[in-house]
Amino acid sequence: MKKLQFDNGIRELCINDNPNAVIRICTNDFSLPTRFQAMYDNVAKLLAELEPSPEAFAKADKEIRAQVDTLLGSPVSDTVFGSVNCLTNAGGQPIVINFLEAVLPFIEESVKSENEAAKQRVSKYTEQLADIPQE
Numbered sequence: 128m129k130k131l132q133f134d135n136g137i138r139e140l141c142i143n144d145n146p147n148a149v150i151r152i153c154t155n156d157f158s159l160p161t162r163f164q165a166m167y168d169n170v171a172k173l174l175a176e177l178e179p180s181p182e183a184f185a186k187a188d189k190e191i192r193a194q195v196d197t198l199l200g201s202p203v204s205d206t207v208f209g210s211v212n213c214l215t216n217a218g219g220q221p222i223v224i225n226f227l228e229a230v231l232p233f234i235e236e237s238v239k240s241e242n243e244a245a246k247q248r249v250s251k252y253t254e255q256l257a258d259i260p261q262e
Contacts, residue, residue, distance in 0.1 A: 138237065140230070142207055150203040152230075154237035159198070163231075166194040170223075188212040191223055199230075 136155045142148035170191055177187055191213050192204035204213070213223040 136241075140233065148206050148209075150199070150201065150206050152199045152201050152203065154234045155241045156200060158200075159234060162198045162200075166198045169194055184212055184214055188214060195223065195226070 136153040137151050138154045140150050140152065142150065173187055173190055177183055192208065195204050195207070195213070196202050207226050208222060211222065213226075214221045216222070217225055
């Protein structure tokens with residue numbers, strides 16, 4: 128069987144220096160902002176309606192994990208959070224927030240880098256067009 132290999136934007140991220148906790152996400156996906164906004168809206172509503180009970184926290188954990196997986200386009204929640212409820216506090220805030228605050232700057236930098244590379248590739252061709260005499 129022949130192999131087809133190309134850069135599809137999927138990047139590997141090691142979680143908290145654990146070589147067994149690696150996630151694979153497309154850091155340049157143009158739909159990330161839309162999905163992030165949807166996740167933010169859904170989680171905000173979920174948390175506003177959250178009742179302080181073990182059942183409610185378990186249900187919220189399941190729903191937020193699904194939102195994180197949808198956001199990043201890959202089933203990463205189990206790798207990121209393990210068996211810990213993603214609403215568990217660490218450093219004064221839920222670990223889901225800690226994770227998002229850690230991954231979003233990486234995504235932003237990746238998008239910036241890819242956009243710059245694309246701009247350089249396009250400019251090579253637009254410069255060639257500028258040399259063509261106009262009639």
